[in-house]
Amino acid sequence: xxxAKGWNTISKSYQKRYNIQPNKYYWGPLCPKxxxxxxxxLKGKRILELGSGAAQNSIYLAKHGACVTALDVSSEQLNYxxxxxxxxxxxxxxxxxxxxxxxxxxxPNIFDKIVxxxxxxxxxxxxxxxxxxxxxxxxxxxxxxxxxxxxHPVRHHGYWDQNDNFIIDxxxxxxxxxxxxxxxxxxxxxxxxxSYKTIADYISSIIxxxxxxxxxxxxxxxxHEISNNFAVxxxxxxxxKKNPFSINHLKRIPGTLIIKVVKE
Ligand SMILES: C[S@@+](CC[C@H](N)C(=O)[O-])C[C@H]1O[C@@H](n2cnc3c(N)ncnc32)[C@H](O)[C@@H]1O
Numbered sequence: 418x419x420x421a422k423g424w425n426t427i428s429k430s431y432q433k434r435y436n437i438q439p440n441k442y443y444w445g446p447l448c449p450k451x452x453x454x455x456x457x458x459l460k461g462k463r464i465l466e467l468g469s470g471a472a473q474n475s476i477y478l479a480k481h482g483a484c485v486t487a488l489d490v491s492s493e494q495l496n497y498x499x500x501x502x503x504x505x506x507x508x509x510x511x512x513x514x515x516x517x518x519x520x521x522x523x524x525p526n527i528f529d530k531i532v533x534x535x536x537x538x539x540x541x542x543x544x545x546x547x548x549x550x551x552x553x554x555x556x557x558x559x560x561x562x563x564x565x566x567x568x569h570p571v572r573h574h575g576y577w578d579q580n581d582n583f584i585i586d587x588x589x590x591x592x593x594x595x596x597x598x599x600x601x602x603x604x605x606x607x608x609x610x611x612s613y614k615t616i617a618d619y620i621s622s623i624i625x626x627x628x629x630x631x632x633x634x635x636x637x638x639x640x641h642e643i644s645n646n647f648a649v650x651x652x653x654x655x656x657x658k659k660n661p662f663s664i665n666h667l668k669r670i671p672g673t674l675i676i677k678v679v680k681e
Pocket of ligand 1: 419420421424437443467468469470471472474488489490491494514515516517533534535536539540
């Protein structure tokens with residue numbers, strides 16, 4: 418099972434709404450640029466991006482001298498990425514595939530770094546997350562790094578109510594669920610499937626695989642002109658009080674969790 422069909426349907430609207438640019442590395446909503454130091458030295462490094470979407474981050478890495486492979490399950494996201502890579506004059510290897518079986522696309526021990534932004538939360542279950550982390554471990558060289566951001570599990574598990582309180586009903590609910598990713602501005606919506614994972618689900622997968630934790634960051638939002646515009650056209654346009662990505666809400670509940678680990 419994967420969400421390829423859903424992502425193909427919303428790809429154009431997603432790209433239009435979030436307008437992510439390849440001239441900077443995208444960690445998540447309103448994340449500061451200072452995080453880029455986590456990427457380390459990029460020149461000549463062989464890097465795999467998982468759930469690359471339209472490969473804006475892959476293009477950024479290639480522009481900084483890395484040799485990059487972008488993997489995504491959605492053909493529409495990758496087609497958008499191919500056009501962006503061409504427009505930016507960089508070569509990216511594009512692979513259409515499911516990261517839940519990522520080991521079948523590559524030889525073991527070949528990557529210096531594996532990166533992912535806002536994609537690994539789409540692992541279907543905590544068990545499949547563990548399998549993905551294990552496969553990533555095997556694809557990395559010794560001293561290789563996994564650097565990823567996800568929807569912060571606390572934010573992901575809850576919502577803002579009309580009184581501006583953040584409500585989490587059941588942090589431990591890991592049941593498979595379907596939800597609508599909707600783009601009312603384009604009259605488009607897709608049903609996505611997956612399950613919530615807790616912070617401990619990520620950390621225990623990492624520790625049990627043998628990775629060493631190097632960074633664990635809950636970034637506080639940057640306060641500049643795009644802060645007020647991020648996702649304003651989203652489904653929260655008529656109900657801004659519920660927008661989890663407004664600067665005031667991100668100052669209270671983190672939107673993004675960033676983890677960096679190394680294979681020693
Ligand atoms: C929120 S987007 C993030 C993409 C990009 N990093 C960005 O910030 O725009 C999530 C991406 O993960 C991809 N994806 C979801 N599940 C996947 C899977 N099982 N295997 C590979 N890609 C997947 C989707 O197609 C989508 O492009």
